[in-house]
Amino acid sequence: MAQPLTYLKESPSQTAGPYVHIGLAPGDAGFDIYAQELGRDIAGPNAEGTPITVTGTVTDGTGAPIKDVLIEVWQANAAGVYPGAGEVEPGFRGWGRVVPDFDTGQFRFDTVKPGPVMGRNGRLMAPHLNLWLVARGINVGLSTRMYFGDEEAANAADPVLSLIEQAHRRQTLVAGAEGNHYHFDICLQGDAETVFFDV
Amino acid sequence: MTPAEIYQRDRQWHPPTYAPDYKTSVARSPRNALLSLQGSMSELTGPTFGQDDIDPLDNDLIRNYAQSGDPIGERIIVHGRVLDENARPVPNTLVEIWQANAGGRYRHKKDSYLAPIDPNFGGCGRTLTDADGHYVFRTVKPGAYPWRNWVNNWRPAHIHVSVFGTAFAQRLITQMYFEGDPLIAKCPIVQTIPDQRAIDQLVAALDLNATVPLDAIAYKFDIVLRGTRSTYFENRPEGN
Numbered sequence: 414m415a416q417p418l419t420y421l422k423e424s425p426s427q428t429a430g431p432y433v434h435i436g437l438a439p440g441d442a443g444f445d446i447y448a449q450e451l452g453r454d455i456a457g458p459n460a461e462g463t464p465i466t467v468t469g470t471v472t473d474g475t476g477a478p479i480k481d482v483l484i485e486v487w488q489a490n491a492a493g494v495y496p497g498a499g500e501v502e503p504g505f506r507g508w509g510r511v512v513p514d515f516d517t518g519q520f521r522f523d524t525v526k527p528g529p530v531m532g533r534n535g536r537l538m539a540p541h542l543n544l545w546l547v548a549r550g551i552n553v554g555l556s557t558r559m560y561f562g563d564e565e566a567a568n569a570a571d572p573v574l575s576l577i578e579q580a581h582r583r584q585t586l587v588a589g590a591e592g593n594h595y596h597f598d599i600c601l602q603g604d605a606e607t608v609f610f611d612v
Numbered sequence: 613m614t615p616a617e618i619y620q621r622d623r624q625w626h627p628p629t630y631a632p633d634y635k636t637s638v639a640r641s642p643r644n645a646l647l648s649l650q651g652s653m654s655e656l657t658g659p660t661f662g663q664d665d666i667d668p669l670d671n672d673l674i675r676n677y678a679q680s681g682d683p684i685g686e687r688i689i690v691h692g693r694v695l696d697e698n699a700r701p702v703p704n705t706l707v708e709i710w711q712a713n714a715g716g717r718y719r720h721k722k723d724s725y726l727a728p729i730d731p732n733f734g735g736c737g738r739t740l741t742d743a744d745g746h747y748v749f750r751t752v753k754p755g756a757y758p759w760r761n762w763v764n765n766w767r768p769a770h771i772h773v774s775v776f777g778t779a780f781a782q783r784l785i786t787q788m789y790f791e792g793d794p795l796i797a798k799c800p801i802v803q804t805i806p807d808q809r810a811i812d813q814l815v816a817a818l819d820l821n822a823t824v825p826l827d828a829i830a831y832k833f834d835i836v837l838r839g840t841r842s843t844y845f846e847n848r849p850e851g852n
Binding site: 420429430435436437439444446451474475479495496508515531549551555573577608 | 614615619620621622623625626627628629631634636637638639640641642643644646647648649650651652653654655657658659660661665666667670676677695696697698699706708709710718719720721722723734735736738772774780781783784785786787801802804805809810811813814835836837838839
């Protein structure tokens with residue numbers, strides 16, 4: 414026997430369930446309770462950089478839209494700075510919550526395009542949004558990233574995209590670009606299954 | 613400067629993504645292996661919140677939606693600490709909860725269970741931990757309710773809990789159960805967790821010392837987030 418280690422164990426995850434909106438976005442559950450709901454404005458009123466709109470759908474293994482998903486976004490500002498790690502514009506939270514339309518499953522949110530962020534070992538990461546998905550049937554929140562289709566050179570040099578062994582799967586993390594509108598579908602299973610991370 | 617790294621998540625302590633007894637997970641679980649990613653700024657930073665973001669009443673579910681009186685149900689206090697795996701408190705972090713009312717009905721436009729909505733109960737609350745990582749909520753004990761999985765499944769009484777920590781990679785949503793509830797052992801969602809010790813970690817203990825006599829009974833529920841790594845030696849740069 415050796416000396417016991419005294420670390421605690423992380424609390425195990427449980428699904429957020431179908432009624433996650435009550436807790437995290439009560440307006441979407443159908444009632445107003447808080448003076449201000451958190452996560453409704455990712456970039457705030459003073460954000461510099463390019464305003465963008467992101468749309469998409471999260472689909473399950475049968476191809477059906479997941480209408481009860483809740484997505485959290487975490488991003489740097491246009492200068493590539495995360496709140497808490499440096500100076501950002503007043504009101505720039507860099508974080509928000511996205512709830513799709515309950516009828517169609519399509520989501521849409523507005524923010525600003527983030528700048529590149531320094532990664533590990535001095536390798537610059539291409540602009541990206543960090544996404545975290547929870548829903549009924551998802552036992553542990555799923556982490557992924559959305560990269561930008563109009564950043565081909567930066568994406569080609571990105572240290573995280575290049576970790577993906579099957580080159581064709583890298584495209585599952587790249588949003589289609591049309592001006593300042595980006596479209597990003599997330600597939601939990603199937604030929605186009607999105608790459609998810611163990612972060 | 614890169615913020616501190618965190619311990620890797622013990623995936624064998626958590627439920628697997630694919631847990632066929634919880635049927636909804638079958639079509640909602642990725643089939644490819646997760647790609648392991650060492651932490652960068654994107655994972656090791658995270659959003660922060662302050663007292664300006666919330667109201668003092670937000671942690672009192674008995675009062676925060678009351679219209680004409682108190683909600684029906686067993687009055688309870690849920691309190692505990694948010695700690696990391698090093699047993700250090702996590703201060704000033706946002707804790708959000710949501711739950712069904714005493715009859716097992718959620719205030720949600722998609723819930724059609726026949727138990728009634730309580731006009732005085734919203735079912736959500738939020739608070740920030742104090743400097744020692746403590747949090748407290750006052751609410752009513754949620755009821756058990758049936759759900760569609762097998763023909764006859766019942767959720768044990770539970771409160772959903774969402775916690776942030778300091779790094780986005782610590783983000784966690786889980787559920788709190790109540791000591792002594794016989795439905796815990798019967799629930800396919802609880803039983804997605806492979807290790808009984810991990811299940812026990814989600815069961816709040818009856819805490820008579822924290823009750824308010826003649827008013828509210830108490831349960832204690834500590835939440836543990838992934839720990840921060842102490843860096844005694846720098847990593848050798850990759851490729852060298």
